[in-house]
Amino acid sequence: MSTQSGITADKALLDKLATDASEGVIIIVGKISDDLSIVEFKGTHSSIDELKANLTEEPSYIFIKDSNCSKPDQYQFISYVPDESHVRLKMIYASTKNTIVRQIGTNSIDKQLLFTEPSEFTDDLFNEELESTLKNLVLSESEKSRIMINEQQREMRMMQSQKLVSQNNGTASSLTFNVNIENNQSIKDLLSKDNVISFKIDTINENVEILNTLSIEKPEELVLTVDHPSYTLYKNGDLIYFIYCCPSGSKVKDRMLYASNRLGFINYLNSTEKIELVKTIEIGEPEELEISLISNSSFEQKEAREEEEKKASQNSSTKFSRPKGPSRKKRM
Incomplete structure (x- = not known):
């Protein structure tokens, strides 16, 4: 079930869409406000070239x-969401789109398209001969991702004879690539020397390999790469944490x-390296990592913290429990 952001179009945008009766091509641009409260009217353009010249890396809704x-x-309703956009913005624009369509009215919308590059905007948007091409473009983000994943699987099957795991639902239980560690060292042994090990996927050599290793004194010193997705093991005392980081600037294929x-x-890591992970953490940007999630260094400390949180939750429930109403006086 899709979620809705609760963000709606402002009156200026709705009025412009409803009343603009200019001749020729009409292009109206809307963007979600900085405080994420409304979709604002941002301006108009009279040609595709003018629109493309004014596009930035920020997402927008475009009506043509x-x-x-x-x-x-009828408008062509285009969600313009560049690959470089922040993951959170992508999610917000995706969850707001249906609300905007309902506000405008489905009778006023011909097609809903998703574009990620300025080059996708062409003067052929209204060319009936390209109907079949446009149908291929009218896909949700999940449908596009599923098609790309299937294509990736097909290519990789051709490259290697072994049967690949399913990648359609994110529940693959085995690894597509070999894990390549220099001198056949054990990852568990490496963690006894350096308490931070980051891994990357080398698609050319078809390996999961070490990106870098580091020894740090405290969780605040942990640094994650912003250039591409990564897997990181962090050993804090007796506890080992697994961190999957996928920055917003990562390529779509790398993300998948x-x-x-x-x-x-x-x-x-569990079965072959016999590494017991106390917690698995998934984040987008490195700065999204909450230090409190990796601050425990022993099981005793972890249990003590959980007990404190449990007590705090109980105290909060007691503090805000509904007060009893005044007692009624009995009639004599």
Whole structure:
């Protein structure tokens, strides 16, 4: 079930969409406000070239109609969400889209498209001969991802004879790639020397290999790469944490590759390396990592913290419990 963000279009945008009856091509742009409260009217353009010249790396909603096409009263509703956009913004734009469509009215929308690059905007948007092409573009983000994953699987099957794990639902239990550690060292032994080990997937050599190792004194010193997704093991005292980081600037193919192999790599660590993970953490940007999640250094400390949180929760429930009403006086 899709979630809704609760963000709605402001009156200026709705009025512009409802009343603009200009001749030729009409392009209206809306963007979600900085405080994430409304979709604001941001301006108009009179040509595709003018629109493309003003596009940035920020997502936007773009409405285009042409009085000279077969459906002059209907807009092409385009969610423009560049690959470089922050993951949170992508989610917000995706969850707000249906609300905007309902506000405008489905009768005013011809097609809903998802574009990620300026080059996808062309003057052929209203060319009836490209109907079949447009149908291929009218896909949700999940449908696009599923198609790309299937294509990736097909390519990899051709590269190696072994049967690959399913990557369609993110529940793959085995690893597509070999784990390659220099001198065949044990990851568990390496953690006894350096308490931080980051891994990357080398698609050329088809290996999961060590990106870097580091020894740190406290959790606050942990540094994660921002260039691409990564898997990181952090040993804090007796406890080992697994961190899957997928920055917003990562390529779509890399995101899918790391996501689909995450569970397989964890199972490899558990079964082959005999590494017991106390917690698995998934984040987008490195700065999203909450230090409190990796601050426990022993099982006793972990249990003590959980007990404190439990007591705090109980005290909070007691503090805000509903007060009893005044007692009624008995009639004499």
